[in-house]
Amino acid sequence: MSSSPSCQAAITAVGHYLPERRLTNSDLEEMVETSDEWIRTRTGIRERCILGDDGKATAFMATEAAQEALDKRGIGPDDVDLIVVATVTPDMLFPATACLVQDNLGASNAWGFDLSAACSGFIYALTTGAQFIETGQADTVLVVGADKMSSITDYTDRTTCILFGDAAGAVVLEADEEAGLHDSIHHVDGEHDDLLCMRGGGSLNPPTHETVDAHMHYLHQEGRQVFKFAVTRMADVCEEVMNRNGLDAEDVDYLVPHQANQRIIDATAKRMGLSSDQVMLNIDRYGNTTAATIPLCLFDWEEDLERGDELILTAFGGGFTWGAGHLTWAYDGAENGA
Numbered sequence: 001m002s003s004s005p006s007c008q009a010a011i012t013a014v015g016h017y018l019p020e021r022r023l024t025n026s027d028l029e030e031m032v033e034t035s036d037e038w039i040r041t042r043t044g045i046r047e048r049c050i051l052g053d054d055g056k057a058t059a060f061m062a063t064e065a066a067q068e069a070l071d072k073r074g075i076g077p078d079d080v081d082l083i084v085v086a087t088v089t090p091d092m093l094f095p096a097t098a099c100l101v102q103d104n105l106g107a108s109n110a111w112g113f114d115l116s117a118a119c120s121g122f123i124y125a126l127t128t129g130a131q132f133i134e135t136g137q138a139d140t141v142l143v144v145g146a147d148k149m150s151s152i153t154d155y156t157d158r159t160t161c162i163l164f165g166d167a168a169g170a171v172v173l174e175a176d177e178e179a180g181l182h183d184s185i186h187h188v189d190g191e192h193d194d195l196l197c198m199r200g201g202g203s204l205n206p207p208t209h210e211t212v213d214a215h216m217h218y219l220h221q222e223g224r225q226v227f228k229f230a231v232t233r234m235a236d237v238c239e240e241v242m243n244r245n246g247l248d249a250e251d252v253d254y255l256v257p258h259q260a261n262q263r264i265i266d267a268t269a270k271r272m273g274l275s276s277d278q279v280m281l282n283i284d285r286y287g288n289t290t291a292a293t294i295p296l297c298l299f300d301w302e303e304d305l306e307r308g309d310e311l312i313l314t315a316f317g318g319g320f321t322w323g324a325g326h327l328t329w330a331y332d333g334a335e336n337g338a
């Protein structure tokens with residue numbers, strides 16, 4: 001966003017969906033060679049939510065989160081102009097999950113699309129949705145981050161199955177003259193596509209018995225190498241967005257980081273000069289829910305947030321994709337919606 005629009009896209013409500021079933025570290029001890037102690041100290045995770053196999057998938061969770069956000073804002077599905085769903089676990093390759101959410105909500109005036117940027121999906125979708133508010137093309141945008149990571153997790157691979165969970169988060173975007181998303185910086189680097197990817201199921205490796213036998217329909221991650229990129233890139237881009245907006249540590253009320261590993265979050269907060277009470281952290285309860293982590297943090301901290309609070313949102317994910325945004329919060333969260 002290089003020009004200065006006369007209004008910003010502000011978040012005016014937050015919704016969420018978390019499946020009831022919990023997968024704890026001790027459950028995982030029964031499934032693979034791991035320990036609660038290893039998982040907690042290396043990642044910060046204690047448990048995750050799992051949707052299960054009863055025919056429900058990402059669109060279901062996305063719809064629940066979106067409906068909750070609309071209810072909290074006190075508006076109906078017909079008020080929605082655009083639905084952007086960030087996900088790497090769409091119900092189907094097409095139609096887009098946004099179409100399924102539109103139908104489930106009964107959002108008869110909305111158009112929409114899916115956005116694929118892995119763990120950076122929500123911040124990419126927020127920036128994208130914001131453009132439609134700023135240009136006046138839309139009055140009300142639903143931005144949803146939703147992933148059923150259990151559907152692409154290999155529960156025989158201890159290096160990845162301990163990390164991921166299922167969830168959805170959604171926000172309503174509307175124009176505000178002062179609050180909202182002031183700036184965002186995004187990057188991609190496709191050189192390292194093989195370090196975090198799902199190799200099977202696309203046009204390169206369509207499903208065959210061989211691709212299934214080779215576990216190519218599961219997420220693959222070279223964790224240690226991804227960690228090295230994530231820990232520097234996330235801190236770099238936060239510094240970048242703070243410098244470009246003239247923000248010092250004391251100007252920032254909260255860091256809202258993607259929840260992949262507590263050690264990455266701690267290192268980012270340290271580089272920004274923030275204390276732990278300024279960092280939204282819920283990885284212990286949900287693990288890495290990919291596109292849902294950031295709206296889930298906003299949901300969990302909503303009651304503490306007040307109009308005028310300055311937030312830095314940041315994420316890093318497969319691609320590689322990463323970025324950060326500077327957002328001024330638009331409403332007193334204790335009132336539960338703008």
Ligand code: UT7
Nearest residue numbers: 034035038042119158159223224226227230260261316317
């Ligand atoms: O969200 C998108 C971006 N993703 C990320 O940001 C994730 C980045 N990566 C990470 O968070 C971390 O690299 C992991 C949590 C995935 C792994 O932690 P690590 O400290 O980097 O461990 P490592 O891969 O270097 O493995 C250390 C040791 C290895 O054993 P040796 O070779 O030292 O004998 C692994 O085999 O830990 C072993 N190990 C495990 N041990 C117990 C790997 N997974 C496990 C496990 N339980 N689940």
